[in-house]
Amino acid sequence: MGVRTALTDLFGVEHPIVLAPMGGVAGGELAAAVSDAGGLGLLGAGGGDVDWLGREIDILKARTEKPWGIGLLAWAVEAAVLEWVIAQRPSVIVLSFGDPAPFASTVRDAGIPLAIQVTTLDDARQALDLGADVVVAQGSEAGGHGEGRGTLPFVPAVVDIAGATPVLAAGGIANGRGLAAALVLGAAGAMIGTRFEATPEALLSADERAAIVAAGAADTTRDRILDLAQDSPWPHRFTARTLRNRFTDTWHEREDALRFDTTAKEEFAAGVDRGDMDYLPIWAGEAVDLIADAEPASALVARIADEAVQALHRVTSGTPPA
């Protein structure tokens, strides 16, 4: 009953649904659940913490024999880590945020499909020039780091330059209607983060999960506040969408002041240390409007795929949307 696309063909998976490699949140249990349900699970390895990755890969392999992959931050990854990751033989390596040029040939020479996530049309052109096997077009609606393009017009613009290279839509997709929209826009599938973040399989505390389920998009903000508060080395061009909290509200549109405020940074660090929700960074996208429960990822994949087929059928059968 799945929708067959260039993505499902490339990876031999049932559904064109890819787990976003959310750093530290998309671990072995979540990636295995998505893969085992017919999607493509990705481990969110950040810059490449090999200890964390080794442990999560063990968990993953104990739970599924289906294809899975690893996502890495291009601005943070080191060559030795990439070699270690390649040695794990994932079905795909995703490079996001930063210049993928130094790593593209290494991945390709190892015979591992390379996906490159992009947030601008210029970066999409570079990804294609580097021979990416998949381009992920991420819109500003996404949770976590990103840039300013809206997913709806960005995806078809990337598709128009991608030729036969499959494009994934990312940012703002949480259900089958969103997946169906991605597909008719010309994408070969959807990369989904926040919706899977709010599952029991994600590496998140119960309080954090409950906050995502309770939140609406108006409770999110895209800024540099949480990066500035911890002197994060993230490249300046990327902002992050998170749930608003007392700390982000305090510093909203006052980023320049926060940059040099040592007292505020100490206050932030102490708040995070004690697990205070007024300070804790919770990455979450605008799709929180569409998340009303903490349904397990293992069931979500099939439901999203079914809903996508239903959404397409509802329109093509000419019946007015309910």
Next chain:
Amino acid sequence: MGVRTALTDLFGVEHPIVLAPMGGVAGGELAAAVSDAGGLGLLGAGGGDVDWLGREIDILKARTEKPWGIGLLAWAVEAAVLEWVIAQRPSVIVLSFGDPAPFASTVRDAGIPLAIQVTTLDDARQALDLGADVVVAQGSEAGGHGEGRGTLPFVPAVVDIAGATPVLAAGGIANGRGLAAALVLGAAGAMIGTRFEATPEALLSADERAAIVAAGAADTTRDRILDLAQDSPWPHRFTARTLRNRFTDTWHEREDALRFDTTAKEEFAAGVDRGDMDYLPIWAGEAVDLIADAEPASALVARIADEAVQALHRVTSGTPPA
């Protein structure tokens, strides 16, 4: 061959394609072209310039006998103007930007369908409480004034609370793939602005039209610069997406300084007066990435509708996107 939706049923039109009522740009010729081709043309009356409207309605009526409507700015319209507009018996009145509450019952009591454009979920709830016949969910990708939500996740969130009330998707839609995406998200159609702005029928200079065709989304910016430069009375919550030019680049992220800079405002007024493209406000959305020519509106409507059907068929037939 059209897609039948709650919108096409409500207005008796062939295609679920609505011309955005772009103030001063969507005049009689453009609205008539869209309506005559089977869409729903709307005149962009701004706050309600009755002289302009009277002239453009005459032009429109000389060219089509199909349904058409009028869009008004809720923050700017006066009761007497609304009565005059109602007396023209449009098929729909669209209220955008600002509180529609003072006007909703007047429009409804006159027996004219009321559409309310919204940019937040709270405003969507208010529009439904006011008994709107159509809710337009506008995303940040749109050209001209708007707010911060992304169209792709915003539309299904509005659909989920709208019950049987038809929802239109607005912001970032320029072709049939975008219309198809709107429909599978649950919308009953798409409101399209920038794509129609770049047609010969729009009230735009040749230079302005050429600038839109040449631009990419990275050439747009959403801010308050052009409103501040002319001491515009637009409500502060709404920013505007325009083509970047020398003036907007100069004041990017320096809006507080511009607010009180009399010299800059005089420089801006003089630049606009002489038609200098370094200063002229050209409202345009992220969909400019998808606009490569100035195809006539009369042909566009049918092409967008056909492409939408093709996009849906391409996915449902299971063939990978090319």
